[in-house]
Amino acid sequence: MARAFVFPGQGSQDVGMGKALADAFPSARAVFEEVDDALGEKLSALIWEGPKETLTLTENAQPALMAVSMAVVRALEAERGVSLGKTVSFVAGHSLGEYSALAAAGAFSLGDAARLLRLRGRAMQKAVPVGLGGMAALLGVGVDVAEKVAAEAAQGDVCDVANDNEPTQVVLSGHKTAIDRVAEIGKAHGVRRAVPLPVSAPFHCALMQPAADAMAEALASVKVNTPVVPVVANVLAAPLSDPEEIKKRLIEQVTQRVRWRECVAAMSALGVTDFYEIGAGKVLAGLVKRTAPTANAVSIGLPTDIDAALAALTS
Incomplete structure (x- = not known):
């Protein structure tokens, strides 16, 4: 039996997400504070209070979803003694979720992940005029x-x-x-x-090349560590651990397809039987079940989810 943590992408955001985590766990609250500091604004207030149309803007939704995912990870680690490196064999994320996966595995600092996703969201929005x-x-x-x-x-x-x-x-x-x-x-x-x-924009197609160029410039100056477990990259549907290749694939990811079905299939072929969706919503758990029907797929986004999954994660 092997496990994977998978991290949701845009579309899973909702006003109020992560608030119960922040109220229940000091480590989770600290994640939101650190993201606020990294961005120089109270993104946490927008996440918890809305308005929804502002939260849904790409430049806000991307770092917000990462923050909620990392709040779950930190709560599992700090409050419940779950070590990601000892608990899972792989991490993977859907589009922006790949940044969450990399942050969870220690490849990015939390602050760098937040700043990169803010820039990524803005660059993707600017790449194509609205309506085209x-x-x-x-x-x-x-x-x-x-x-x-x-x-x-x-x-x-x-x-x-x-x-x-x-x-x-x-x-x-x-x-x-x-x-x-x-x-x-x-x-x-x-x-x-x-x-x-x-x-608001046509993501993951050739029209996103200006955004890919912006990410290439941004990633060139960011330190990427070797992740504690391999990340299954969107554009390869295969595990990666080399920091320079991780950067390269993140740049390609902006214009290329998210091969999520193949990512799930690849992890299944490598022995993963249990997938844990870490963060907001339950979209990925559904996609996993439709791709790998015999797999176990569990969503963890609330304090009660953490406690319900704890026995399985620590066995």
Whole structure:
């Protein structure tokens, strides 16, 4: 039996997340204080009090979700004696969650992770003028079909696979004109539904190159340590531990697809039977179960979740 900690991406945010952790555990509260200090503002007040539309802005949601995930990790470590290095074999995260995973494994300091994600969120938002990009989730088909739909919908525009989430859910990203063609083209390929996503920019596609350039510059001056356990990288769907390669793959991640289905499958093939989603929401636990039906998938985001999972984590 092996375990993995997995960390959620954008979309899992909600006003009030992490407040119960901060109230229950001094170590969790300290995480939010450290993130506030790193950013020079009270992000914690926005996380706990809203408004939701401001929290949902990419530049806020990314460091906020990382903060909640790290509050769970610190509470497990400091309050409940769980050692990440001894408890799990791998960490992985969905898009921005990869930064949370790396921070949890000691590759990034908490302050650096917060500053990088603030910059990443702003750079991704600025890369494409509002209204020119879009994203859509294809339901009922896998990545092979999604690639065909994307190719037909492009017609000279950018239309890329952004997220390969699970065997029947793939997200496309690119110019809004191309994304608008996806639903009709998808019908001929067996797509059950094509759902436009309420996002402010077309993430994980070629249009994000300016943001990738910004991250390359930022990561060049940040110290990356060897993680205490390997991180399964989004763009490789394979474990990494080398600091320089971690930086390289994080830069590529901005424009390339999140290979989440393959990440889960790779961890399963490497013996992982128990996946713990660390942070806000329960999205990843659902994706894990649809990719690896025999796996155990548990979400830990509240003090009660920590205590419920403790026996399994320390056995």
